[in-house]
Amino acid sequence: MSNTRVKSVDTASQKMIERAKIDNIQIVWDRYDIMQPQCGFGQLGICCRNCNMGPCRIDPFGEGAQKGVCGASADTIVARNLLRMIAAGAAAHSDHGRDIAEALLLASEGKARDYRVSNPVKLRKIASYYGIKTEGRQDSEIAHEVALKALSEFGQQEDELRFISRAPKKTQESWRKLGIVPRGVDREIVECLHRTNMGVDNEYKNIIMHGLRTALSDGWGGSMIATELSDVLLGSPTPIRSKVNLGVLKEDYVNVVVHGHEPTLSEMVVQASHDSELIKLAKDKGAKGINIVGMCCTANEILMRHGIHVAGNFLQQELAILTGAVELMMVDVQCIMPALADVSNCFHTELITTSPKAKFPGVTHIEFHPEKALEISKTILKRAVDNFKNRNKARVVIPQETMDLIAGFTAEDIPYIIGGQYRSTWRPVNDGIISGRLRGIAGVVGCNNPNVPHDFGHTAMVKELVKNDVLVVVTGCAAIANAKMGLLKPESAFEFAGKGLQEICEAVGIPPVLHVGSCVDNSRILIACSEIIEQSGLGERLSDLPVAGAAPEWMSEKAVSIGFYFVASGVFTVFGTPQPVFGSQKVTDFITKELEDIVGGKFAFEVDPIKAAHLMIEHIDKKRKALKLNPVMYQ
Amino acid sequence: MKKLYYDVNKCLGCKTCEIACAVAHSQSKDLFSVLREEVLSLPRKKVYRSGDKNFPVSCRHCQEHPCVDACMGGALSYDKKSEMVLHDETRCVGCWMCVMVCPYGAIRPNLKAKIPIRCDKCKDEDEPACVKACPTGAIIWQEEALIETKK
Numbered sequence: 001m002s003n004t005r006v007k008s009v010d011t012a013s014q015k016m017i018e019r020a021k022i023d024n025i026q027i028v029w030d031r032y033d034i035m036q037p038q039c040g041f042g043q044l045g046i047c048c049r050n051c052n053m054g055p056c057r058i059d060p061f062g063e064g065a066q067k068g069v070c071g072a073s074a075d076t077i078v079a080r081n082l083l084r085m086i087a088a089g090a091a092a093h094s095d096h097g098r099d100i101a102e103a104l105l106l107a108s109e110g111k112a113r114d115y116r117v118s119n120p121v122k123l124r125k126i127a128s129y130y131g132i133k134t135e136g137r138q139d140s141e142i143a144h145e146v147a148l149k150a151l152s153e154f155g156q157q158e159d160e161l162r163f164i165s166r167a168p169k170k171t172q173e174s175w176r177k178l179g180i181v182p183r184g185v186d187r188e189i190v191e192c193l194h195r196t197n198m199g200v201d202n203e204y205k206n207i208i209m210h211g212l213r214t215a216l217s218d219g220w221g222g223s224m225i226a227t228e229l230s231d232v233l234l235g236s237p238t239p240i241r242s243k244v245n246l247g248v249l250k251e252d253y254v255n256v257v258v259h260g261h262e263p264t265l266s267e268m269v270v271q272a273s274h275d276s277e278l279i280k281l282a283k284d285k286g287a288k289g290i291n292i293v294g295m296c297c298t299a300n301e302i303l304m305r306h307g308i309h310v311a312g313n314f315l316q317q318e319l320a321i322l323t324g325a326v327e328l329m330m331v332d333v334q335c336i337m338p339a340l341a342d343v344s345n346c347f348h349t350e351l352i353t354t355s356p357k358a359k360f361p362g363v364t365h366i367e368f369h370p371e372k373a374l375e376i377s378k379t380i381l382k383r384a385v386d387n388f389k390n391r392n393k394a395r396v397v398i399p400q401e402t403m404d405l406i407a408g409f410t411a412e413d414i415p416y417i418i419g420g421q422y423r424s425t426w427r428p429v430n431d432g433i434i435s436g437r438l439r440g441i442a443g444v445v446g447c448n449n450p451n452v453p454h455d456f457g458h459t460a461m462v463k464e465l466v467k468n469d470v471l472v473v474v475t476g477c478a479a480i481a482n483a484k485m486g487l488l489k490p491e492s493a494f495e496f497a498g499k500g501l502q503e504i505c506e507a508v509g510i511p512p513v514l515h516v517g518s519c520v521d522n523s524r525i526l527i528a529c530s531e532i533i534e535q536s537g538l539g540e541r542l543s544d545l546p547v548a549g550a551a552p553e554w555m556s557e558k559a560v561s562i563g564f565y566f567v568a569s570g571v572f573t574v575f576g577t578p579q580p581v582f583g584s585q586k587v588t589d590f591i592t593k594e595l596e597d598i599v600g601g602k603f604a605f606e607v608d609p610i611k612a613a614h615l616m617i618e619h620i621d622k623k624r625k626a627l628k629l630n631p632v633m634y635q
Numbered sequence: 636m637k638k639l640y641y642d643v644n645k646c647l648g649c650k651t652c653e654i655a656c657a658v659a660h661s662q663s664k665d666l667f668s669v670l671r672e673e674v675l676s677l678p679r680k681k682v683y684r685s686g687d688k689n690f691p692v693s694c695r696h697c698q699e700h701p702c703v704d705a706c707m708g709g710a711l712s713y714d715k716k717s718e719m720v721l722h723d724e725t726r727c728v729g730c731w732m733c734v735m736v737c738p739y740g741a742i743r744p745n746l747k748a749k750i751p752i753r754c755d756k757c758k759d760e761d762e763p764a765c766v767k768a769c770p771t772g773a774i775i776w777q778e779e780a781l782i783e784t785k786k
Contacts, residue, residue, distance in 0.1 A: 036648075036683075036684045037648030037682060037683070037684035037689040038648060039647065039648055039649045039650070040646075040647025040648050040649065040689070041647055041649050041770075044647075057649070057770055059770055059771050059772075060647075060771070061645055061771050061772070063771070063772050064770045064771055064772060065770070
């Protein structure tokens with residue numbers, strides 16, 4: 001209802017929000033206002049629709065219904081709802097991993113000729129985790145076996161997911177003792193739905209422990225398979241320059257926005273855009289060429305590997321179309337607003353869906369198949385070029401804002417950058433933390449949400465953390481938010497970082513905020529943390545590390561799954577607005593207090609990003625103290 | 636005469652009261668049939684939010700009633716005995732003057748029906764539909780005198 005609240009702290013977005021108002025086009029912030037007040041039963045997690053005896057809601061004030069019709073308490077209802085959120089989030093990431101594994105399989109069989117093994121070294125490394133012999137074997141042979149083994153993990157019933165063995169031994173042991181080592185990717189998710197079906201699991205701790213297991217099957221399973229096999233198939237990222245924000249749209253080019261998640265599509269679009277015939281066609285139509293830009297996670301994938309410009313993050317997807325300069329937006333899966341169809345109808349912009357799992361009413365569907373990847377991508381791009389003539393130049397308003405950035409940091413290249421080109425090692429990171437020059441490391445990740453001023457949650461938190469000598473790694477929309485504010489430039493260390501962090505950034509040449517990729521690439525952070533433990537000096541389990549995580553502007557169920565796999569791995573994680581758990585004091589206490597004694601990690605909920613940053617700093621200091629490290633060098 | 640009061644500390648914005656109100660004023664009085672009626676019944680009360688509090692808004696049956704004064708058709712009148720503002724739909728011409736002058740925004744236009752709608756305290760029932768429907772007891776149906784003595 002309030003029109004005076006700050007909708008975005010990004011000036012480019014502010015301009016486009018204003019434009020939407022003038023043109024009378026409804027965007028996400030308008031729909032959010034219309035939705036107020038949002039139902040408190042839902043916000044508290046005490047609404048249950050799992051069976052036809054319902055729908056039920058518990059009266060949090062104690063006078064009305066205190067149990068569901070079946071007898072479920074608020075604790076049961078909240079826990080079951082939470083488990084379904086974890087399941088949905090894990091399913092999204094894991095299905096993405098499955099699709100990458102299938103593409104690798106097809107490529108290895110010669111059925112998807114536009115793909116090939118781009119990183120044979122990483123292929124062999126991954127093969128070793130699966131116990132696959134690599135001596136004297138061809139890339140395609142090894143890739144075939146790796147793809148089959150990876151795919152088998154989805155349907156696995158017993159045993160452990162392979163990548164669990166990459167966690168520190170003591171962390172693995174505690175998972176085994178707790179019985180939460182994931183057995184198979186799909187199995188854990190199916191069990192979530194079974195347990196939350198009417199009349200199955202009623203005990204909130206039992207439900208949530210399975211939630212931890214399911215989240216682990218995402219972080220050390222589906223997501224990690226996605227990240228690792230994407231690196232094998234498409235190449236591992238290395239530090240790379242690029243630009244971000246709506247200003248990367250170019251007035252005299254055919255603008256194509258790739259939005260969604262799976263890099264199997266976006267990589268091919270980037271390749272197709274270099275086709276000389278298509279470029280000639282564009283020039284014949286009066287454009288200077290074809291300008292591919294990305295949004296959301298798929299943007300991060302092609303940014304990390306190819307330096308493709310990023311037009312914006314989650315809340316900017318409608319705003320990109322509102323510039324009037326987008327000939328075509330192609331989407332695959334996840335985080336794609338149905339509203340895009342309505343907004344694109346107000347302009348010449350063509351919206352194209354590519355995944356059979358994600359269609360819109362009335363929107364053209366051109367299905368993407370890895371077997372014909374390049375050909376299909378060229379077909380789609382040709383449509384964009386043909387659409388250029390339909391652009392109404394009088395309606396084009398591209399905000400000029402762009403920002404330089406450096407991305408492309410991974411668990412493999414950071415040790416090279418830090419340790420030296422010929423001696424890849426994490427040692428200087430460990431020494432930096434031990435000596436106190438670096439207080440610790442924080443991961444700031446996740447989405448945007450209109451319930452928080454756009455980009456403010458991410459950037460205010462990160463600025464506060466780097467000011468206090470905490471090295472920050474970012475992924476997803478959080479990375480894009482910080483990039484827009486200039487925090488991904490090495491020079492920003494001098495403007496924003498505390499003295500200790502500044503010294504390290506200057507010595508090594510890195511920004512104080514490292515972009516490690518898309519949301520499935522949060523798995524890179526798990527690997528990095530494990531290798532830091534192995535480097536020694538900072539404890540024996542992941543929960544010993546002076547690290548913390550945060551998702552200040554979370555929106556998606558995927559964020560809940562990611563939060564739970566970090567907590568399950570022993571990392572203190574702060575979310576902005578709370579998960580829908582406050583309807584049960586017991587569940588809230590379990591995930592914000594008791595879990596720390598069980599798995600070494602727990603949640604906190606804090607909407608104020610600066611307060612949240614200080615919760616993380618306090619936690620990092622607590623871990624430093626427990627490790628008996630030197631005090632932070634520059635307090 | 637009992638009146639409708641709202642405990643804003645208990646309103647969770649679920650809008651069950653809106654749905655119950657619309658159904659109670661429909662032809663079929665059944666949620667599953669209501670959406671197929673020719674002239675869709677609308678809720679006579681609406682839940683809004685200000686700051687961090689939610690509150691339903693419905694006709695207050697004011698003792699000083701700008702709506703009655705503004706009504707040019709004589710459709711709106713005040714009944715001293717029941718302490719209620721009454722709306723005679725047969726005399727209403729849909730001029731929307733009442734909508735414009737109501738300080739609470741409690742009377743709203745029903746564009747399809749061409750006349751305004753507002754809370755009539757479910758005049759043919761012993762207890763308004765919203766009171767029955769509210770899951771947290773945020774809607775209180777009470778005599779004015781007793782309200783002051785309530786906790």
